Amino acid sequence: MPQPLDALDAVAVRTWCSLALEALGRERAAIDAINVYPVADGDTGTNLYLTVESAAAAVEAVFAAHETGSTAPAPADAVRAMAHGALIGARGNSGTILAELLRGMAAVLSGAGDAAHLRTALTEAAAAARRAVAHPVEGTVLTVATAAAVAAGATAPDTGLADVAEAAYEGARTALAATPGQLAVLGRAGVVDAGGQGLVTVLGALLEAVGGRIRGGAAAPAPAAPPPAGDCAEPEQDGGPAFEVIYLLEAPDDAVDRLRSLLDALGDSLVVVGGDGLWNVHVHVDDAGAAVEAGVEAGRPYRIRITHFAADRGAAHREPVQRAVVAVVPGDGLSGLCAEAGATTVLARPGEPPASGELVDAIRRAHAREVVLLPNDAQLRHTAAAAAEQARAEGIRVALVPTRAAVQGIAALAVHEPGRSFDEDVVAMTSAAGATRYAELAVAERQSWTMAGICQAGDTLGLIDGDVAVIGEDVPRTARTVLDRMLSAGGELVTLVLGEDVPDSLGDELSAHVREGYLAVDTVVYRGGRQTAPLLIGVE
Numbered sequence: 001m002p003q004p005l006d007a008l009d010a011v012a013v014r015t016w017c018s019l020a021l022e023a024l025g026r027e028r029a030a031i032d033a034i035n036v037y038p039v040a041d042g043d044t045g046t047n048l049y050l051t052v053e054s055a056a057a058a059v060e061a062v063f064a065a066h067e068t069g070s071t072a073p074a075p076a077d078a079v080r081a082m083a084h085g086a087l088i089g090a091r092g093n094s095g096t097i098l099a100e101l102l103r104g105m106a107a108v109l110s111g112a113g114d115a116a117h118l119r120t121a122l123t124e125a126a127a128a129a130r131r132a133v134a135h136p137v138e139g140t141v142l143t144v145a146t147a148a149a150v151a152a153g154a155t156a157p158d159t160g161l162a163d164v165a166e167a168a169y170e171g172a173r174t175a176l177a178a179t180p181g182q183l184a185v186l187g188r189a190g191v192v193d194a195g196g197q198g199l200v201t202v203l204g205a206l207l208e209a210v211g212g213r214i215r216g217g218a219a220a221p222a223p224a225a226p227p228p229a230g231d232c233a234e235p236e237q238d239g240g241p242a243f244e245v246i247y248l249l250e251a252p253d254d255a256v257d258r259l260r261s262l263l264d265a266l267g268d269s270l271v272v273v274g275g276d277g278l279w280n281v282h283v284h285v286d287d288a289g290a291a292v293e294a295g296v297e298a299g300r301p302y303r304i305r306i307t308h309f310a311a312d313r314g315a316a317h318r319e320p321v322q323r324a325v326v327a328v329v330p331g332d333g334l335s336g337l338c339a340e341a342g343a344t345t346v347l348a349r350p351g352e353p354p355a356s357g358e359l360v361d362a363i364r365r366a367h368a369r370e371v372v373l374l375p376n377d378a379q380l381r382h383t384a385a386a387a388a389e390q391a392r393a394e395g396i397r398v399a400l401v402p403t404r405a406a407v408q409g410i411a412a413l414a415v416h417e418p419g420r421s422f423d424e425d426v427v428a429m430t431s432a433a434g435a436t437r438y439a440e441l442a443v444a445e446r447q448s449w450t451m452a453g454i455c456q457a458g459d460t461l462g463l464i465d466g467d468v469a470v471i472g473e474d475v476p477r478t479a480r481t482v483l484d485r486m487l488s489a490g491g492e493l494v495t496l497v498l499g500e501d502v503p504d505s506l507g508d509e510l511s512a513h514v515r516e517g518y519l520a521v522d523t524v525v526y527r528g529g530r531q532t533a534p535l536l537i538g539v540e
Contacts, residue, residue, distance in 0.1 A: 004162035004211035008113030010078035012209050014063060017056035017082060020205035024049040024198065031198055034191035037140065037183060038093060038269045039240060039284065044194035046364060047092030051099055052202070054089020055082045076110040083107075087280050088248060088303075091361075093269050094195035096246070096282040097129050097141055098202065100273035104128035115161045122149040122168055134260065134270035139182030141195035147175030148203060162212035169203045169214070176200050241267045241284040243339055244307040245291040247347075249279040251299025259298040266290055289336025296332065296530065304332055304347040306339035307365050323418045323425070324368035327409050328354060328376045328384075331531030334406055334497065341413050343374075353380060359387035363396060370397045370422050372429060376409040378466060399426040404466065405438035406528075407495045407538025436540045437489075439464045439482050440533040441475055475534055476506060480513050486539045487518050494521055495538035497528040502535060 031045030083106035086099035104125030126145040151171025267285030295301035375384035388398040412429035450468035462470030462482035472478030507525035
């Protein structure tokens with residue numbers, strides 16, 4: 001048994017993150033199973049694990065940067081890295097709140113890590129988490145965090161660090177056991193709050209890291225029977241918003257108050273955490289596109305994740321759906337469009353293609369036994385294949401449809417039919433994607449040789465099926481030429497996806513061009529939002 005520490009140093013922070021990650025790994029499935037609030041989607045344990053995994057990775061990066069030096073990282077660097085890692089990697093409602101709790105603690109512990117500062121850190125963390133939640137509800141992780149802070153604050157001034165950590169842990173355990181009497185949905189399900197259970201696990205890891213000892217096991221007991229309805233403060237909700245929207249946001253602090261107001265009017269379960277220009281936004285809404293657009297108005301949203309909730313929210317644990325689609329999209333506009341069609345989306349940021357880990361995370365978030373993966377980019381073929389292989393190792397049946405462009409993904413998604421057998425559905429989606437020729441417009445950055453000749457910097461390039469086919473002076477004329485080239489081989493439907501800086505009038509102009517020159521061809525126009533290309537074109 002290690003000797004109790006007098007103060008939390010960098011090594012102890014590293015140990016804390018490692019122990020928390022190990023414990024959440026062991027308890028992930030059990031916490032997922034009791035996840036009934038705010039949505040019974042069975043992923044709280046997973047979300048907390050992924051959030052702490054990101055925090056632990058950030059701390060490891062700080063230590064790696066000091067490997068060649070003679071000194072260990074400063075404690076302040078370690079706690080700030082932990083908080084930053086949790087912020088950028090936060091998943092779900094519970095993970096976002098945990099990130100704010102860690103951030104609140106880090107703001108105090110970066111000054112010093114002794115017992116007095118730990119008391120203050122726990123108090124600040126609980127207060128910060130409540131401020132981050134638009135409508136705090138008792139019987140949740142917020143209640144557990146407050147109880148931990150109160151218990152720690154009640155210790156004597158000369159109490160050691162480990163004893164303060166133990167008081168916080170025991171206070172959290174006691175509060176967790178009482179949550180079914182505070183929140184009706186927990187009482188009816190006969191479980192404690194899943195997010196609160198995760199926080200107890202994290203505080204238990206802190207206690208171990210500073211040299212304390214967990215007594216009585218980490219898990220607080222679930223109630224033997226549901227409490228009477230009259231003792232519960234919160235009615236159970238039926239239905240609810242269709243989508244969970246999460247994104248990181250670079251925005252000035254003064255823009256976030258308006259963002260909160262906009263998102264609060266759109267949905268519920270709103271949590272906005274962060275500061276100093278970087279925020280993590282979480283909300284449940286029916287209009288996913290509007291939630292992303294609110295972020296665009298405030299600043300620069302990225303790492304956008306949109307998850308379509310299962311229709312059945314009444315069970316204590318959401319059973320996996322039979323089949324889902326995971327699609328990589330190049331712009332926030334298409335993210336909302338694909339999500340409304342039932343897909344779980346991963347945003348490909350300009351110059352930052354998603355890693356295989358992001359795709360695996362999206363496959364898990366789809367919460368399905370069978371998943372069709374649409375990479376929508378030829379460059380992502382190997383990344384998507386690696387993600388599919390990892391997901392298969394976890395017992396998920398994954399089919400990779402080799403879509404090379406977003407318009408092929410849209411075509412595949414349009415014929416997706418969960419009622420068919422998995423193999424038939426994959427064949428239909430693959431056929432639809434393969435029957436869709438794709439093009440995009442780009443602006444040349446420098447003089448270079450292309451298959452269409454020599455282009456100059458600033459020229460508009462029309463790429464058909466990945467190769468430069470047209471060199472033009474501007475987007476409208478180049479787009480018309482590209483359309484004529486593509487439709488010369490026939491077609492029934494043209495799909496146009498307009499970039500953020502392209503006016504709606506271009507869509508009207510190109511639709512008229514198709515209508516006048518190709519009488520049997522229909523045209524649909526979508527706003528792609530912030531994407532790499534000013535215009536994407538598909539011809540089916």
